[in-house]
Amino acid sequence: MVAQNTTENQSLPEFGERSLPHVDTSSMQLSKEEGLMLYEDMVLGRLFEDKCAEMYYRGKMFGFVHLYNGQEAVSTGVIKAMRPDEDFVSSTYRDHVHALSSGVPAREVMAELFGKETGCSKGRGGSMHMFSAQHHLLGGYAFVAEGIPVATGAAFQSKYRREALGDERADQVTACFFGDGASNNGQFFECLNMAALWKLPILYVVENNKWAIGMAHDRATSQPEIYKKASVFGMTGVEVDGMDVLAVRKVAQEAIERARAGEGPTLIEALTYRFRGHSLADPDELRAEEEKEFWLSRDPLTRFARTLQERNLATPEELKEIDNKIQGVIDDAMTFAEESPEPDPQELHRYIFAED
Amino acid sequence: MIGSHLLYLVWLRMAETLFFNALREATDEEMGRDDTVFVLGEDVGHYGGSYKVTKDLYKKYGELRVLDTPIAENSFSGMAIGAAMTGLRPIIEGMNMGFLLLAFNQIANNAGMLRYTSGGNFKIPLVIRGPGGVGRQLGAEHSQRLEAYFHAVPGLKIVTCSTPYNAKGLLKAAIRDDNPVLFFEHVLLYNLKEDLPDHEYICPLDQAEIVRPGKDVTILTYSRMRHHCLQAMKLVEKHGLGYDPEIIDLISLKPFDMETIAASVRKTHRVIIVEECMKTGGIAAELLSLINDQLFDELDAPVIRLSSQDIPTPYNGKLENLTIIQPSQIVEAMEQLMTLQV
Secondary structure: OOOOOOOOOOOOOOOOOOOOOOOOOOOOOOOHHHHHHHHHHHHHHHHHHHHHHHHHHOOOOOOOOOOOOOOHHHHHHHHOOOOOOOOEEEOOOOOHHHHHHOOOOHHHHHHHHOOOOOOOOOOOOOOOOOOEOOOOEEEOOOOOOOHHHHHHHHHHHHHHHHHHOOOOOOOOOEEEEEEOHHHHOHHHHHHHHHHHHOOOOEEEEEEEOOEEOOEEHHHHOOOOOHHHHHHHHOOEEEEEEOOOHHHHHHHHHHHHHHHHOOOOOEEEEEEOOOOOOOOOOOOOOOOOHHHHHHHHOOOHHHHHHHHHHHOOOOOHHHHHHHHHHHHHHHHHHHHHHHHOOOOOHHHOOOOOOOOO | OHHHHHHHHHHOOEEEEEHHHHHHHHHHHHHHHOOOEEEEEOOOOOOOOOOOOOOOHHHHHOOOOEEEOOOOHHHHHHHHHHHHHOOOEEEEEOOOHHHHHHHHHHHHHHHHOHHHHOOOOOOOOEEEEEEEOOOOOOOOOOOOOOHHHHOOOOOOEEEEOOOHHHHHHHHHHHHHOOOEEEEEEEOOOOOOEEEEEOOOOOOOOOOOEEEEOOOOOEEEEOOHHHHHHHHHHHHHHHOOOOOOOEEEEOOEEEOOOHHHHHHHHHHHOOEEEEEEEEOOOOHHHHHHHHHHHHHHHHOOOOOEEEEEOOOOOOOOHHHHHHHOOOHHHHHHHHHHHHOOOO
């Protein structure tokens, strides 16, 4: 199976890790079907990104490619707690896996990375600009924090339909993903203010992976505990172990419930780590080896595989079967992407305007 | 006979309307017609808008549809984009269009480019409107002409209005358009009055307006400078100069209505461009290069560009007047072209 058999290091290392929040998930109901669905989505994210790295180094994809390895429990934990094709998701430049969790087929995400016409953004967007109207994926946003206002607008739209247009069914929730770096940007604070003011149905999900390229989070902010910043807006803020998919799912479910009930937004800070550099162009020279080892030992896939077995929801063989199935999906996506046509040069100007 | 005469009178019934009220009527009518249309911005609700364009609309449509926002231009602009992507039709009022410099990223990256970048996944029916231009001693920051700054952004339509009639008809068209439209009003035109028809009308966004037909020289202008050109004509008449220029209000700054422009240039063979934005990288600079590209053989003389000085607009009234083009300079430019031997 993808999850390696390593021993997790639960004790805090000497180099000063923030203490990890503990969310008790032992009493959380989890069916076999649900458990395997979560595992499968995380494996999809992991194997997809591994294939991207391979293809990038083989010169099949270009530009800036930011991989999500290590953070899978956040995408899966939040998005799989939402209603597919109905609730909205917005992402950042590290968006492949959010797109996959949202239901965009791996074929379309891979084809986009290959710059093909069959890509989810028709080969016009690339790695940092995954979009799917069908799957309510509002996009990959390449500039830090610029997706936060857009996601806030989607949440405003739900409220508008419900309250101004009297549409009782308009209870969609929006999940807005961004990183620790974005939490120092004005758009973060401005939108938290508006979302709390108007009680918008939105989850602001900070994936705190400790590093904004080479800027350590602690060096960039006066208050490293991001979830606490919700309190000044009178908003619920929670921290969660971003390497524990059940814990993320639990806090997401609670936040979604609040949002749907009209009780407003939640700021979720997921403590996580990227297992690769900022992008495939990043030499990754600043992060200490012991820090990397500490977080690698907390691999969310390994951890969840163990949980599934402890709960007697899956055998190693079943998990291995899922790994193989997903490897097939990735291989198929790659073949599809390679064989797909490039955009027609005659259509260079298409999609500038709504009528195109 | 009498019956048809009466019908004619009913058809022509007019109401004298102030410029800002023409914009208000357009907004009101479109909000009444389509409940996905809403206004947001600073002081648009309770206060009624800094130039009263949205006065009391919140009483009619509620506070969500006339949404007073915190002073957070980049974020509320991005919010409007997200609402537009998910099916609403927002109108952002820039209290002063200059403030939109703070929203430049959202307007350029997300309003302008996102549809293309998404491969057509989303459309963004959005209007961004408000007062621009040089007012009366408002100082540099409140006297900006952002149309030139935004001109290079792909995916945006840029429209300027200049009379109560076209303000109303163009705003209605902009609200119905499925693309992001930057809609520039001018801070010194809000109190213009004009008789407007009682019946509904729409002005196309992409068509220039021939303000005064003529044969000697084509004057291309927009926004408040249209009125400066008309004042220049009064000077021409007063001094018996006898020039017969064709004055065209561009209306659409992006794209330019090259059809109307070309037809005029083919007739007059001489061009003056009068603009309020700065000369460097200005609207006239782009228009001039298009005229060179497409109509060079039609020209009997180099195009004259009358633009504002390349300086921050000074507060001092005399200096401010020296910064923007005055009607007498337009007369001088006509004189220069008309006395040219060709």
